[in-house]
Amino acid sequence: MxxxxxxxxxxxxxxxxxxxxxxxxxxxxxxxxxxxxxxxxxxxxxxxAQSLSKQPYALQLQSHPASQGGSYGGAMRQLTYMDANAIQRQRNDGATVVMFKSSFAAISPNTEIDPQFVEGRVTTRDFFELFEPEFISGNVWSEQVDLEADFVAVITESLARSLYPGQEAVGQSITLNISEYRVIGVIKDFAPQPKYYDLNNSAFDNGESVFVPFSLTPIAEISNSGNTNGWRAEVINSYEDFINSEYHWIQVWKAFDSPSQRESFDRWMRGYIDEQREAGRFPNPDASYFLRTSEEWLEINGVVxxxxxxxxxxxxxxxxxxxxxxxxxxxxxxxxxxxxxxxxxxxxxxxxxxxxxxxxxxxxxxxxxxxxxxxxxxxxxxxxxxxxxxxxxxxxxxxxxxxxxxxxxxxxxxxxxxxxxxxxxxxxxxxxxxxxxxxxx
Structure with missing residues (x-):
């Protein structure tokens, strides 16, 4: 019918x-x-982040004076280099991703290939474990490199094709700005949307093309191309002044394998906050920290x-x-x-x-x-x-x-x-x- x-x-x-x-x-x-x-x-x-094997948490540190406010859930969304570096070196409690965005002039060893301006991410090896970009060849740097810097890099498939056409990229050299690096890994182009792990410039920003160890930051004096925020005026005459300042420009993410790891990290963080408060660095008497799920992080940053x-x-x-x-x-x-x-x-x-x-x-x-x-x-x-x-x-x-x-x-x-x-x-x-x-x- x-x-x-x-x-x-x-x-x-x-x-x-x-x-x-x-x-x-x-x-x-x-x-x-x-x-x-x-x-x-x-x-x-x-x-x-819902498809990841581990739940990532964005770390916020409420250390600045309460009178200065904080538009991201009561705290700045980034950390100072000093705080991020201290958290990164305390590596016993789950994965720790410490990172910032930078820009590089990428130069191939083949002089017939024009240099390219690319976005890069200066990070720790746990970035690859936590956010799970897919490796095509090679691998990430060792844990030792996060402590003792080495000029190594992981690049994306697109950049590898562009700089080394028809060749294996792993083992090749690449010049980033004025420093020469050795390519140790190639990943598929990685640009999750929204780009939840770094919402500073745009939630729908393009992904990075090159990844280098965070431990190189003070050695290579790598510049930050993301946001830099501060709550007081400071005189900056050198890169060393910058990384020792109270400017906030580093993103930190955590992940835990067990509740006991999270409890241990909580104890360490509370002890660290008390220590810094006593040293006069944290003027906020109610200084604390927050761990935000990726969903909470998107909401706090006003993506929706x-x-x-x-x-x-x-x-x-x-x-x-x-x-x-x-x-x-x-x-x-x-x-x-x-x-x-x-x-x-x-x-x-x-x-x-x-x-x-x-x-x-x-x-x-x-x-x-x-x-x-x-x-x-x-x-x-x-x-x-x-x-x-x-x-x-x-x-x-x-x-x-x-x-x-x-x-x-x-x-x-x-x-x-x-x-x-x-x-x-x-x-x-x-x-x-x-x-x-x-x-x-």
Missing amino acids: LSYYFDLAIRSIKRTPFISALMIAALAAGVGMTVTMLSVYMQLSHDP VDESRILVMISALFLVVCIINTIGLLLGKFLKSAPAIGTRRALGASQWQIFLQHIVEVSIIGFAGGLAGLVMASLVLSGLDRILSSGMGVSHLMLTQLHWSMWLWAPAIAIVSSVAAGLLPAWRICRMPPSLYLKIQ
């Missing part, structure tokens, strides 16, 4: 192509707007802002307006076919059969509107990515990429919307007495 209703629905749509096209366009506009906002919201609220939720609500209201317009169009369309419906009723068709026939028709219109809405959403997001890329110089492809679930949600939303719009018109047409239709005939 459904195949018969489907055939009737297709014939009905063909008889009124203009009105049918208007309804499909109205639903496509509403669904397209809703799907666009939903997709952006879902990309913003996505937590890539209230405005994005409001936009989703506005798009839903726009969809409601489109549904109301579709109701009017359906009423006109169904009433126009009243004589044919009267004949079918007179020949024995029940109210339910007439009602179901029209619901099948609006479902087909809804499905077509959903597909058109998907195309519209894809075009809008593609245009948005081009605008953001040209305006900021950064690709926001993940943010402006249609979320995979929308390919399921869009037709579902469209069909539900069209059925909701068609309930009243279908009910009206199936409730009218057959005698009235026959008189019209």
